[in-house]
Amino acid sequence: MTLHAALRVQRAGFRLSLDLTVEPGEVVALLGPNGAGKTTALRALAGLEAGGAISVNGSTWDGLPAEKRPVGVVFQDYLLFAHMSVLDNVAFGLRARGTRKAEANAIALRWLHQVGLTEFARAKPRTLSGGQAQRVALARALATSPQLLLLDEPLAALDASTRLRVRSELGRHLIDYPGHTLLVTHDPLDAMVLADRLVILENGRVVQQGAPRDVVRQPQTDYVAHLVGLNFYRGVADGTEVRLDDGGTLTIAEPAEGPVHVVFPPSAVSLFPSKPAGSPRNTWQAVVSGIEQHAHTTRVDLDGSPAVLADVTTATVAELRLQPGDSLWVSLKATEIHTYPR
Missing domain, CATH: 3.40.50.300 (P-loop containing nucleotide triphosphate hydrolases)
Known part of the structure; x- marks a missing residue:
């Protein structure tokens, strides 16, 4: 019924x-x-x-x-x-x-x-x-x-x-x-x-x-x-490269073609004070625009191409002495990125 x-x-x-x-x-x-x-x-x-x-x-x-x-x-x-x-x-x-x-x-x-x-x-x-x-x-x-x-x-x-x-x-x-x-x-x-x-x-x-x-x-x-706590973008894929609608390009592990959604968790994002040597396939500069303490992690909001959310440990916050306005390097492994058609 x-x-x-x-x-x-x-x-x-x-x-x-x-x-x-x-x-x-x-x-x-x-x-x-x-x-x-x-x-x-x-x-x-x-x-x-x-x-x-x-x-x-x-x-x-x-x-x-x-x-x-x-x-x-x-x-x-x-x-x-x-x-x-x-x-x-x-x-x-x-x-x-x-x-x-x-x-x-x-x-x-x-x-x-x-x-x-x-x-x-x-x-x-x-x-x-x-x-x-x-x-x-x-x-x-x-x-x-x-x-x-x-x-x-x-x-x-x-x-x-x-x-x-x-x-x-x-x-x-x-x-x-x-x-x-x-x-x-x-x-x-x-x-x-x-x-x-x-x-x-x-x-x-x-x-x-x-x-x-x-x-x-x-x-x-x-x-x-x-709602589900993911970084989310729209873009157009050409093989292992996705050009994002709002700026920036990401390299992905699994090739795709055409319009796609792109997602990855904030926990997959790493932050560095300078460009990391031997870095993953995705690195870009961004500026800290917000910091919010969660239960066991700190959510960092960063402006860049693309803008991104990162979840880092309290130890990372202390080590980097994070403050709004700081310029950092963002790194993201291609294998952490998931795409699907839109």
Whole structure:
């Protein structure tokens, strides 16, 4: 029972045109920069915004108000009802659909057991941790047995230490969920870990989709390349030489012909104070334009032909005494460069 959605939303200065399919048991992650249309797509699927033609197994949802759609939603801030107990929060959707209180509470208790929060049934949401509140919101969304589960930045409100654990818990629950799941996120790690397929949205349209491993290997836009942490260029290949559209030439190990994308990881880039002797097949001068500390490495942004990102160790930063404005030599082995047709 594949879910088919044709979402068309028009407003001043923006148009969403998204054709989406989700298989039963599949988790699809919708990623994109701010303003790409992710939230608009979620609202259209939920029935909170007009412009969505949606069908599952021949049954259409067009025109159905939000409360009539077989959809469960976990919002970014969870939106639990502060004046209700945890149990009443989970039972709310069932009661709103006409289920008797005793039956709704029994179902809600089963879901609280499922997410490991039975002992909090009588608690108020304000007493919960962020991870517990997220699990209550998930139980509330699933209690009505929805055909479509919408997750709107479900981990964004959590601190870093809690996020890792809750992401793992959420992944286990999604494996058991037989319906269709759409995860809306800006976090590539959430998408890579939780989703079976990525759909990348920019300016209201799909620019790339596929399994996470395929998107990582062959990004099609600058946004996607930045998302997965790769240096990304467009150029024209002639054998083992690629002339880049924005300036500069790179030598590659595997011959190619015609228009290509060129990618390589920042970790493949080496930096030297002077031109290295016996250097790799690609060397050029560049100027440091930015330095940013990451967990275990330092990201160096360099202007040159081409401009490039390099990930280096703290020891390298200290040895080179890196500062913005410094002129350095960049080196890159041809074997580290990957090309594919564009």
